Every structure is written in C-alpha cells, then in structure tokens.
Amino acid sequence: MPRVLLLPPASSLRAALAPLAQHDIELAAAAEPGTCQLVLADLAGQPAAALGTLGAPQGLPVLVVSSAPPAPAHGCWVVGWLPADAAPAELCGAVRAAVGACAARGDDDPALLLQQAASVAQKKDEFISHIAHDLKNPMASIKGYADLMRRRSAKLEEDPNRKGLEIISTQVSRMTMLLDQLLDFSRISLDRMILDSRPIDLVALAQRLVEDLQATSKRHTLQLVAPPHPVVVLADETRIRHLLDALLQNAMQFSPQQGTIVISVASDGGAAVVRVVDRGIGIPPADLPHIFEPFYRASNVEESRPGAGVGLFVAQHVAQRHQGQIMVESVVGEGSTFTVCLPLAPEGDVAS
Missing domain, CATH: 1.10.287 (Helix Hairpins)
Incomplete structure (x- = not known):
C-alpha cells in the first residue's frame, strides 16, 4: 500500500485527506526508511521558504500546499504545488496523481532523481x-x-x-x-551575483531616478525629500538603482491616479535610510511576512495587474548583499512605506 508522509503531522489537512484510504493510500505521521513514496507538505499560513525546515526526508518527492509557490529549498524535490484553498477533492486527486507518477518511476534511485x-x-x-x-x-x-x-x-x-x-x-x-x-x-x-561596489551618492541617484520616472508618468507626482549634502554608500550603483526603481514602480502601480509618492533619503547613525511612501491599496497583514518571497503576490492584487512577483525578492537580496535590509509597514486602504537601510561609506569616500 502506498504511504504518504504528511508534514507537519498535526496538519489540518488530515481530515480532508481521509478519502485516500478508499484508494489504498495510507497517511503516515512518521517516515521509516523506504516506507513512504511521497511527502505532502502543508505550508498554509507559513512562509513559502519554510519548506526546508519541515524535515522532509531527502530524496522523497514533495507535493506542497501553500498560499504561494514554494521557494527552492536545498534537498527538497518539489513535484507539485496546490493553493492553500484547494478543495478536498482537488487535494486528494493531486495526491493520487503524484503517488501514481512516483510508482511509474519504479525503483529509480531517489538521490539520482533529486x-x-x-x-x-x-x-x-x-x-x-x-x-x-x-x-x-x-x-x-x-x-x-x-x-x-x-x-x-x-x-x-x-x-x-x-x-x-x-x-x-x-x-x-x-x-x-x-x-x-x-x-x-x-x-x-x-549563486552567481557579483557586486561592483564603489562610493555612490544616494541623493543624486534618487534625483535622477525621480526625474526619469516623472518624465514617463503623468498619473502620479513623485516628490524627493533629501538633505542638501551627499549621502554616500559603498555599493553597486546599477543594482541599487534597480532596487529603488522596483520600490517606486510598485508604489506607482498600486497608488490611485494623481496620487503623490514620496521618496526620502537621510542618514541615521551609521546607516543611509531611503523610504518610499505611497497612499495606495496597502498590503494585508497576512501577506506582509511573505512579501519578499519569490513569485508572491499579495491577496488583494488583481490577477490582471502585471508582475511576476520577483522585483521585491531581488530587491531584498540586493540589500542583504550590501549588508543592509528592506522593511515594510502597511495599512490596507491607507498605503505602504518601504524602508531601505544600507551602511554609510567610510568617511573620506567620495561619490564619483
């Protein structure tokens, strides 16, 4: 009898999967070597990146149930994904299909398949x-x-x-x-990103970006708030420009027409701080922990809106590669504030 390992064992999906017994498929709470053919990972309410923390046995195929497609996880062989709100019949059908596909592979070495x-x-x-x-x-x-x-x-x-x-x-x-x-x-x-870091002035960079975007958009007003002196960081200028562009483009996309979007640049202690503030649709609280995951789109975003859900993922990765981070605060219906923190360049470094 095929066995499916359900993780976590206390998952609320267990009741919905009861009909699998009619098809001679057993749900297991623990995996003994060689006894399970599939892992069903319930990530509902968890970040998609949590897949690697569930403890799925290496080499076993994994079917994921989550609010967004799972992020790649070392040692996890993902063979399928279902949304968290999938109907029980759809869930059982997907498990049966995955078990059947695994059986059709016969005795292939799981490590080789991985x-x-x-x-x-x-x-x-x-x-x-x-x-x-x-x-x-x-x-x-x-x-x-x-x-x-x-x-x-x-x-x-x-x-x-x-x-x-x-x-x-x-x-x-x-x-x-x-x-x-x-x-x-x-x-x-x-894992091939290489940075070309040199001193850059975030004030001048933000000014050029605002001018370029304002020239192509009459729907919004972009306002820059910055000190009269440079705010210099040691960074890859192209990638920091892309990071700020992604935040501003998001703000413009989800803000009402004729709205004002503010980008501010300042220094705070040993950090350069850039904030992008909009008065758009905002991000639901349940989506905030996942907003920087790859392919993730907030639940209040219309399907017709463009975007693949990679801009914020790349932006956060770029910030982290520069020893910084991006934080977000948002209220639905009132707007969002994205804050970028980067280390200031050592004194004496001058932007070219």
Missing part, C-alpha cells in the same frame, strides 16, 4: 540568463538609434516625432532594467 531535478532547474536558470542577456543587445541598438534621432530632432525648431522618440528611449531603458532584474533573479538562483 540530482536530475536539480540539474534541470539549473539549466532552466541558465536558459533564462542567456535569453535575458541576448535580448539586451537589440535593446541597446534600438536605444542607440532612438537617441541619435533625438539629437537630430533637437536641431529642428519643430519636430512632431520628438516626443515619440523620447518615449521610445525611456521605455527601452525601462525594458533594459527589467532584463537586468531577470538576470539578477537568475544569478541569485545560481
């Missing part, structure tokens, strides 16, 4: 990296020609194409930034 799954995941990440990198080349050509035509247009008194060329140039820059974000997501998965 190694093969990890290899496939690595090849997928490498494929994404190559595609994103290759797409940047034509983007660079488009921007180059658009900027050349803009310069020619500027010599004319009136050119009806001038505004269109400015939009093309700005949007290509935006597309390139999104490709860089995709590349960084891949590099994080492959």
Whole structure:
C-alpha cells in the first residue's frame, strides 16, 4: 500500500485527506526508511521558504500546499504545488496523481532523481540568463538609434516625432532594467551575483531616478525629500538603482491616479535610510511576512495587474548583499512605506 508522509503531522489537512484510504493510500505521521513514496507538505499560513525546515526526508518527492509557490529549498524535490484553498477533492486527486507518477518511476534511485531535478532547474536558470542577456543587445541598438534621432530632432525648431522618440528611449531603458532584474533573479538562483561596489551618492541617484520616472508618468507626482549634502554608500550603483526603481514602480502601480509618492533619503547613525511612501491599496497583514518571497503576490492584487512577483525578492537580496535590509509597514486602504537601510561609506569616500 502506498504511504504518504504528511508534514507537519498535526496538519489540518488530515481530515480532508481521509478519502485516500478508499484508494489504498495510507497517511503516515512518521517516515521509516523506504516506507513512504511521497511527502505532502502543508505550508498554509507559513512562509513559502519554510519548506526546508519541515524535515522532509531527502530524496522523497514533495507535493506542497501553500498560499504561494514554494521557494527552492536545498534537498527538497518539489513535484507539485496546490493553493492553500484547494478543495478536498482537488487535494486528494493531486495526491493520487503524484503517488501514481512516483510508482511509474519504479525503483529509480531517489538521490539520482533529486540530482536530475536539480540539474534541470539549473539549466532552466541558465536558459533564462542567456535569453535575458541576448535580448539586451537589440535593446541597446534600438536605444542607440532612438537617441541619435533625438539629437537630430533637437536641431529642428519643430519636430512632431520628438516626443515619440523620447518615449521610445525611456521605455527601452525601462525594458533594459527589467532584463537586468531577470538576470539578477537568475544569478541569485545560481549563486552567481557579483557586486561592483564603489562610493555612490544616494541623493543624486534618487534625483535622477525621480526625474526619469516623472518624465514617463503623468498619473502620479513623485516628490524627493533629501538633505542638501551627499549621502554616500559603498555599493553597486546599477543594482541599487534597480532596487529603488522596483520600490517606486510598485508604489506607482498600486497608488490611485494623481496620487503623490514620496521618496526620502537621510542618514541615521551609521546607516543611509531611503523610504518610499505611497497612499495606495496597502498590503494585508497576512501577506506582509511573505512579501519578499519569490513569485508572491499579495491577496488583494488583481490577477490582471502585471508582475511576476520577483522585483521585491531581488530587491531584498540586493540589500542583504550590501549588508543592509528592506522593511515594510502597511495599512490596507491607507498605503505602504518601504524602508531601505544600507551602511554609510567610510568617511573620506567620495561619490564619483
């Protein structure tokens, strides 16, 4: 009789899985070597990253039930995912299908299967990296020609194409930034992110970012609050710009039209502090612990809204690689505040 290990053993899913007995599938509370064919991991109400803490036996396939797709966990071979609100019939059907698929594999070595799954995941990440990198080349050509035509247009008194060329140039820059974000997501998965750190002035960086975004958005007002002196950190300028861009883009996407979004830069003790404040839809309390997980979208976000749920994940990882962090406070219907803390550069370091 096939056996399924339910983790945690006290999971509330046990009652919903009772019909499995009719199909000769036994639910186990503990795994003895060689006695279970599948692990059913109940992560409802827990961060998706908690998968690695459940103690699933290495090499066993895992079917996950959670509010969002699980994050990769070392030693865990995830073969499927179901949302936490899945109906009992759907849950039982998925378990039966997973058990059947495992049985069809016969006596394959679980360690070998885990190694093969990890290899496939690595090849997928490498494929994404190559595609994103290759797409940047034509983007660079488009921007180059658009900027050349803009310069020619500027010599004319009136050119009806001038505004269109400015939009093309700005949007290509935006597309390139999104490709860089995709590349960084891949590099994080492959543990290949390398920082090019040097002194940068966060005040000047925030000013340029606000000017660029305001030029392409008439729906919102972006306001910068900053001291008259530089706030210098030792960081990778491109990645910090992407981090701040992700926070500002989120604020604009989830704020009402004509709303004001404030980005402030300050120093506090030995830290540089950047805050992005909006008056948008806010984030439900139950979603706040998971908001930096990969592929996670808050429960009050409409399916039609664009976004894959990787921007905040990459942003938090970048902050942590700089020995910093991002924190969030939010009230539904009132807005959100994202706070970025980064170590200040040593005295004497001057931004270029």
